[in-house]
Amino acid sequence: MKPRILIVYTGGTIGMTEDLATGALVPFSFDHLMKNVPKIGRLGYALDHVEIDPPIDSSNMNPTHWAQVAKMIADAYDDFDGFVVLHGTDTMAYTASALSFMLRGLAKPVILTGSQLPIGEIREDGTENLITALQIAAARTGDGAPMVQEVAISFGRHLWRGNRAMKVSSTNFGAFASYNYPPLADMDLHIVYRERLLARPAADSTLSPLYAMDDAVAVAFLYPGITEAALRPQLLAPGAKAVVLRTFGAGNAPTETWFTDLVAEAVRAGKVVVNVTQCPAGGVEEKRYATGDALARAGVVSGCDMTCEAALTKLMHLFGQGLTAAEVTAAMAKPLAGEMTIGE
Ligand code: ASP
DSSP: OOOEEEEEEEESGGGEEEOTTTOOEEEOOHHHHHHTOGGGGGGOOEEEEEEEEEEEOGGGOOHHHHHHHHHHHHHTGGGOSEEEEEOOSTTHHHHHHHHHHHSTTOOSOEEEEOOSSOBTBSSOSHHHHHHHHHHHHHOBOTTSSBSOOSEEEEETTEEEEGGGOEEOOSSOSSOEEOSSSOOSEEESSSEEEOGGGSOOOOTTOOOOOOOOOOOOEEEEEOOTTOOHHHHHHHHTOTTOOEEEEEEBTTTBOOOOHHHHHHHHHHHHTTOEEEEEESSSSSOOOTTSSHHHHHHHHTTOEEOTTOOHHHHHHHHHHHHHTTOOHHHHHHHHTSOSSSOOSTTO
């Protein structure tokens, strides 16, 4: 049986062409993209596609688009062996994180990819990335099960767990990295999977998608010299239910009274404040320094080693399910889809 793969085209550089008037890259049609990769037919797969109309630059992605993509996958779930989502690189890690939470019970590959240069240019990385993503989506284990049974980003030479990855370069063909979880596969002459690192959902798991996302979540970035005037509106924004606080090092923050009082006030006001380090590698250890301990005592929740992308979309997802602040606080401490190391 030919592998049946559904391509979900959302836009991004991979399918862009130059606007003749401005010279800027703009998203273009799926047909144009496919015409430029004739060798795709040599894979011998049964391919079909769906698309977001019109295709967009991923800077325009929002939770409504995530739900649209998740629904496209869920609606076609039984008819395909795997899914390849073509997406701009800029917010690919957010979409991958969001999909990993929305697609509860996923046991088939959902592989996001894109490129730094558009397919159709003389020199580009899109063709390689697309073909590799399709091969990964079609890959099987020795027993015939899907090799990848989770949301992943395939880009350049590596396959990353989607909710562990971040965009690290705007120019390098290896645009993504994941510092707290090793690559799921390395793509060189062969595609070499690290099977012990791949998610293995229960054999009887069934897809039960949860599309709702609550966007009443914000991100506040600390820096030396930050003032109460700058931080207060972010932490106490009316209507906001949660804030991802981007802290220093192992989850540290100033111990000045105005700061700890402000954070405590936000927590008392019912906001879930989650501590996520600004460091791309490592995570929050609030008890290690007095400067982190003060946050814990103020009621801030540790984001452990989650990326900001994962913490933000997990909060949107949990509040989207109608959970209370106390329930969200408890759920943030447990992995939902392999996004954090603790408890694994
Ligand atoms: N701005 C583009 C996007 O994210 C960048 C890319 O695809 O590499 O849609």
